[in-house]
Amino acid sequence: xxxxxxxxxxxxxxxxxxxxxxxxxxxxxxxxxxxxxxxxxxxxxxxxxxxxxxxxxxxxxxxxxxxxxxxxxxxxxxxxxxxxxxxxxxxxxxxxxxxxxxxxxxxxxxxxxxxxxxxxxxxxxxxxxxxxxxxxxxxxxxxxxxxxxxxxxxxxxxxxxxxxxxxxxxxxxxxxxxxxxxxxxxxxxxxxxxxxxxxxxxxxxxxxxxxxxxxxxxxxxxxxxxxxxxxxxxxxxxxxxxxxxxxxxxxxxxxxxxxxxxxxxxxxxxxxxxxxxxxxxxxxxxxxxxxxxxxxxxxxxxxxxxxxxxxxxxxxxxxxxxxxxxxxxxxxxxxxxxxxxxxxxxxxxxxxxxxxxxxxxxxxxxxxxxxxxxxxxxxxxxxxxxxxxxxxxxxxxxxxxxxxxxxxxxxxxxxxxxxxxxxxxxxxx
Numbered sequence: 517x518x519x520x521x522x523x524x525x526x527x528x529x530x531x532x533x534x535x536x537x538x539x540x541x542x543x544x545x546x547x548x549x550x551x552x553x554x555x556x557x558x559x560x561x562x563x564x565x566x567x568x569x570x571x572x573x574x575x576x577x578x579x580x581x582x583x584x585x586x587x588x589x590x591x592x593x594x595x596x597x598x599x600x601x602x603x604x605x606x607x608x609x610x611x612x613x614x615x616x617x618x619x620x621x622x623x624x625x626x627x628x629x630x631x632x633x634x635x636x637x638x639x640x641x642x643x644x645x646x647x648x649x650x651x652x653x654x655x656x657x658x659x660x661x662x663x664x665x666x667x668x669x670x671x672x673x674x675x676x677x678x679x680x681x682x683x684x685x686x687x688x689x690x691x692x693x694x695x696x697x698x699x700x701x702x703x704x705x706x707x708x709x710x711x712x713x714x715x716x717x718x719x720x721x722x723x724x725x726x727x728x729x730x731x732x733x734x735x736x737x738x739x740x741x742x743x744x745x746x747x748x749x750x751x752x753x754x755x756x757x758x759x760x761x762x763x764x765x766x767x768x769x770x771x772x773x774x775x776x777x778x779x780x781x782x783x784x785x786x787x788x789x790x791x792x793x794x795x796x797x798x799x800x801x802x803x804x805x806x807x808x809x810x811x812x813x814x815x816x817x818x819x820x821x822x823x824x825x826x827x828x829x830x831x832x833x834x835x836x837x838x839x840x841x842x843x844x845x846x847x848x849x850x851x852x853x854x855x856x857x858x859x860x861x862x863x864x865x866x867x868x869x870x871x872x873x874x875x876x877x878x879x880x881x882x883x884x885x886x887x888x889x890x891x892x893x894x895x896x897x898x899x900x901x902x903x904x905x906x907x908x909x910x911x912x913x914x915x916x917x918x919x920x921x922x923x924x925x926x927x928x929x930x931x932x933x934x935x936x937x938x939x940x941x942x943x944x945x
Contacts, residue, residue, distance in 0.1 A: 551662050553594045554623055555743040556653045557583065557736070560670035562602030564703075565640040567671070571729050575671050575702050576640050582733040583635045587628050589737055594744055597623030597656050598631065601649040602642040613643035614676030623656050644672050647679035650715070654688050654695055663694045665721075665743040667736060671702035673711045681711060685718035697721045698739045700732065709885065717888045720753075720772055722800050751893060756781030760818055760871040768897045773874075774889030775799065781874045785896055786867035787843070792901040796826075796840035797874050800891040804881040812875040813839040823870065843870065844901040872896070 565576040583598070590596055598621035605616040620634040650666065657664040674681045688695050698721040699712035709725065716723040722739075726732035751770040757763030763782040775781050787793045797813045815823040826841035874894065880886055 551660050553591075553662070553665075553743040554597075554657050554660070555594065555665040555667065555740055556597040556599055556619075556623055556656055557586075558599045558601065558649050558653050558666055558668045559583070559635075559638070560602060560644060560646070560668075560672065560702075561600045561638050561640055562642055562644040562672060562675075563640050564644075564672050567703075570702065570727065570732075573729070574640075576638065578729045578732060579669055579702070580635050580638065581729060582736055584632050585733050586736045586740060587626060587631050587635075590626055590628070590740065591744055594740060595624050596626045596631075596740070597621055597653075598635065599649060599653050599656060600638060601645050602640075603638055605642040607642075610643060610676070614645045614648065616642050617645055617649040617652055619652070619656055623658075643675050644670065645676040646670060646674040646711075646715075647677060647681040647684040650681055650684045650688070650697065651679065657695070659694065663696050665739065666695065666697045667700065667739050668697060668712070668715065669700045669702065669726075669732070669736070670712070671708070672705070673708050682714040682718060685715040689719050695719055699723045700735060701725045702732070713885065713888070717774075720751075720891065722891060723803065725804070754783070754894075756783055756874065758782065760784065760816065763871065766872075766894075766896050769895075771894045771896070773892040773894065775874060775876060775892045776889045777878050777880055777886055778876065779889070781892070783872045783874075783894065783896075785870050785872060785898065787870050787898055788867045790901055791898050792842060792844045793870055794840075794842050794897045794899065795872055796838060796895045798836050798838040798893045799874075799876055799878075800836055800893075801878075803884050803890070805884070806879045806881060809837070809876065809878045811837045811839045812873075812877075813841055814873040814875070815841055815843045816871040816873055818869055818871065 559579055561576065565579070566574055568574045570578045587596070597619060599617060599619045601617040602613070603616065603618065603620075605613045607613065621631045646668070650668065653666045654664075657666070685697055688697075697715050697719040699716045701708050701712050701723070704725065704727070709723070713723045715721070724731075724735050726735055751772040754764050754766070754771045754773055756773050756775070758780075760782050763784045765784045765786070767785075771783075773781060785793060785795070793815065795813060795815070797811065799811050812825060814825040817823055824841050824843045826839045872894070874892060876890070878890070
């Protein structure tokens with residue numbers, strides 16, 4: 517009987533707390549399952565991959581180890597395919613050798629054992645038809661609502677052009693196939709670097725020089741993971757201005773651009789009173805840079821006043837640096853004097869043009885190319901302003917103090933009642 521009374525008291529206390537704190541937030545509707553990420557690894561297996569200059573091992577053995585680790589760590593939802601080039605023809609006929617590309621793992625849910633077995637049998641053999649392999653890989657991936665990714669790993673330039681791989685990349689980009697090609701170079705060769713930069717630049721991808729087993733493995737894993745983070749619509753290409761006047765006017769959406777080292781890129785966003793601007797920027801480190809660097813995103817008024825800034829922040833990946841900010845167009849401190857005084861209250865106030873400035877303090881390492889600029893992804897949204905965009909509105913002054921006091925007392929009461937009930941029950945046992 518005593519335990520029943522105490523249990524009733526505890527239940528009453530919990531009901532009282534729930535009444536004071538309000539109903540629990542309703543669960544959001546389940547979103548429509550997104551299209552699975554689709555990515556294809558394209559591996560050069562031409563004769564030059566026999567060279568033993570990466571950690572004392574052959575280039576092909578390093579690539580095979582990297583592939584095995586990537587397959588083992590593959591996210592369950594990612595559909596992966598593997599295509600090779602120069603892997604089967606051992607003869608001297610260039611016309612035949614330049615048709616040598618095969619898909620050894622079809623794009624789809626991966627059988628890890630079969631995929632690793634297919635990669636393990638590869639032996640460096642023939643020519644390097646990069647352009648033909650890229651065109652075939654695009655067909656392997658098909659089309660859909662989200663961007664597809666090709667990750668090209670090679671140690672040499674195309675020896676079979678035409679088709680020239682840069683022309684193929686431009687052709688695929690012009691078709692609107694939502695295709696991104698990331699390239700990894702295994703040899704410190706300037707011609708190879710320029711060609712891979714051209715392929716990546718044409719499709720909005722990245723170029724990386726991988727000079728060790730660890731670098732190659734980590735980079736492929738990052739790119740495969742990135743395939744699962746693509747937006748459901750392809751970002752819009754835009755060119756930032758050198759100042760606020762004349763900068764492109766942006767609405768809510770996702771945009772891509774390129775920024776040179778230590779450059780400032782300007783964009784404009786209209787924000788009406790009662791609205792809040794939310795913006796974020798990510799810069800991909802697609803080439804070696806010095807360790808001391810940063811990204812800065814600022815919101816600036818047209819007269820040059822800085823409204824708010826967001827410095828770089830960790831994103832969980834070493835190859836991307838991000839920054840974000842929030843600014844409310846209904847902030848009384850930022851209104852013009854006539855707006856604060858209530859003039860022309862019957863008219864809808866005009867939108868405020870906010871200038872977004874993306875800046876970086878990157879510096880290239882010796883020998884690193886500066887063209888094209890580094891990939892930039894800018895996300896812009898304009899929503900109804902929160903009561904206080906800096907945090908949840910729990911009240912101020914005495915109201916907040918009273919709320920915290922009541923919550924503390926109720927928490928202590930409920931905890932004490934639960935403890936006494938547990939002790940009484942334990943003693944009876």
